[in-house]
Amino acid sequence: MDNVTAPLRRDIAEQVTARILDGRLPAEGRVNEVRLAAELGVSRTPLREALVELTDRGLLVAEPRRGFRVPPLDVDEARRLYPLVGELEALALRWTAPQDLLGLADRLEEQIDEMRAALEQGKELAALDDRWHALLLSACANAHLMRLIAQTKPLLKRYDVLYFGGLDRARRSIDEHRRILAAIREGDLTEGARWLVQNWVNGAAYLGQNPR
Amino acid sequence: MDNVTAPLRRDIAEQVTARILDGRLPAEGRVNEVRLAAELGVSRTPLREALVELTDRGLLVAEPRRGFRVPPLDVDEARRLYPLVGELEALALRWTAPQDLLGLADRLEEQIDEMRAALEQGKELAALDDRWHALLLSACANAHLMRLIAQTKPLLKRYDVLYFGGLDRARRSIDEHRRILAAIREGDLTEGARWLVQNWVNGAAYLGQNPR
DNA sequence: GAGCGGCATCTTGCATACAGAACATATAAC
DNA sequence: GTTATATGTTCTGTATGCAAGATGCCGCTC
Structure with a gap:
């Protein structure tokens, strides 16, 4: 390539x-x-x-x-970044052709199963989570929106060290992924977008306390 | 400063x-x-x-x-950029404290009046329009979202030459601004955001035909 | 006349050089 | 002892230099 x-x-x-x-x-x-x-x-x-x-x-x-x-770490910034990424991804989902999403559905389900398996084995889920979101948005044709998402997501990674979700968060996230997939299969992208935002907003909810 | x-x-x-x-x-x-x-x-x-x-x-x-x-001009790209900026601004509006927006309401109304006056005198509205949107979003505290908006808007300016809105579009846009302001005064930011998206989506509707 | 190859030129990408602003340390003044 | 000042050093911001790849032109071949 x-x-x-x-x-x-x-x-x-x-x-x-x-x-x-x-x-x-x-x-x-x-x-x-x-x-x-x-x-x-x-x-x-x-x-x-x-x-x-x-x-x-x-x-x-x-x-x-x-x-x-290097800008200071700021939990307030992180609490704003998670919903921002959520809304950007939701937009990308709403702007993806529904038939393209249906074409991804089986693979999305496979990856959810992999995440459940990884969860049971106590493995790290972050990489799998990234991969799932990347696949979900892979059919979005709005290049500029995708560029904004690609540029914004790394900012979040700075706060992964503050992230104390644990098993609780992981289970919840996998459940949210299943709901997004179900909405896609029903052709209800609005509902899928809503859960996608939730997925990220809930991520922010698990941020630790003020780090300094 | x-x-x-x-x-x-x-x-x-x-x-x-x-x-x-x-x-x-x-x-x-x-x-x-x-x-x-x-x-x-x-x-x-x-x-x-x-x-x-x-x-x-x-x-x-x-x-x-x-x-x-310099990338090629692409009307399809423009048709995607207008709604993108609309959604980004709508997000910024929804994430602005309502009381801050109320504090801006009088100035927003003044500028709408200026735009009406300019319209009657046949003056160019583009600069006034930019200024109005900038004022509308000036109280949004999400710095990263504001950065994305600031970086995306210039991309649209490339397509201003294709823009054949005329008086019709101008009147419609001013009306949309008034509806946004009314929603702010009623404290209904969801409604305001909806009209803000409309304002940009309608902008795309006035793009010319394929330029090449 | 169309296509191809070789050579000269141009252009980019990276490295280096240099001037001035920021910083740190030490000395002096109070 | 604390504050101010002087001075040497460090670092950034910008300019310039250089090598390798890209471009274009000319002549050659068919």
């Missing part, structure tokens, strides 16, 4: 994103361009292009003459 | 955006970095940072080893 060599700033943006999400670039900390460039084995030029990109997505903030900073 | 000097890429991004919107950088055309940098009187480094930014916002596309291109 991608037969041409991707520009370096793409890799760099991913690596810097990973460092922000796992805390190697700590919240509130400033980004030292020369040091980071050295660690990544690249020069400052493509690094800065990547940093500009991440700034536009909200993963960094730029302060003139002071470079780039 | 902004007592520090803004980085050069901010100005450049604005100027390049202007050139895309008014056609000095034509659709389908490639961006020649050395020429554009010379015309703007800057070097390629901050120019490229600006181009990366605009690419992330969808105003440009990047092709590896071929630089940046």
Whole structure:
């Protein structure tokens, strides 16, 4: 698919994103361009292009003459981000052709079964959950909406460390997925969208207390 | 407020955006970095940072080893963008504190009156319309949603040239604004959001035929 | 006349260089 | 002891340099 060599700033943006999400670039900390460039084995030029990109997505903030900073963790921000992603995904669901969704239904069900199995075995569900939502939205033709979703979701990952859902949350989420699937099979996308929003709003409900 | 000097890429991004919107950088055309940098009187480094930014916002596309291109005009894209902006603004309206909206009501009404006066004098309404929507959303506290809106709206401006609404559309739009304001005063944000979506969806309805 | 190959040129992508602003440390004044 | 100031260092923001891939032109072949 991608037969041409991707520009370096793409890799760099991913690596810097990973460092922000796992805390190697700590919240509130400033980004030292020369040091980071050295660690990544690249020069400052493509690094800065990547940093500009991440700034536009909200993963960094730029302060003139002071470079780039990792924004502070803010539970209030997280409580707003979960519903935002929920509404964006709901929109994408409502704007997907119902017959395309029906074509995905069997695979969506399979993945729900996999999640139940993983839950019983005590495995981590986050990756499976991401995959399910990605499949659900895979038929949405609104490229710009999909771009907004892709750019917003990483912001949430910063708060996964605060996330104390446990089994309770997992069971509830799987149940919500089943309801979304049922609504799709009945052709009621409005109902499906409602449960999709719920799925994300409930996610926010399981956020921990103020982290600082 | 902004007592520090803004980085050069901010100005450049604005100027390049202007050139895309008014056609000095034509659709389908490639961006020649050395020429554009010379015309703007800057070097390629901050120019490229600006181009990366605009690419992330969808105003440009990047092709590896071929630089940046202005994406083609696509009426289907426009027909999807108008409702998208509508839904985003509706979300912002629903997530604004009702009392804050009430505080804006008088000014919103004044601006509607200005628009009516401008309409009778045959003046251009686009700028007034932009200002009204900006005021309407000015109290929304969801920074990330506001960022998405700010990044998406410029994409629409590319299609203003295709826009043949005329007086009919203008009158209808002003009426929709009045209904939004009435809903705000009644405290019915759901109803206001519905009309706000309508306002944008109707905008798309006035798009011209296929441009190519 | 149409298609193809080779060569010169142009352009991008990345690396490096440099000037000025921000920062830190230490010294001086009170 | 605390605050202010001076100065050297660090870091960012922008400009410039360079190598490799893309583009275009010319002539050749059929």
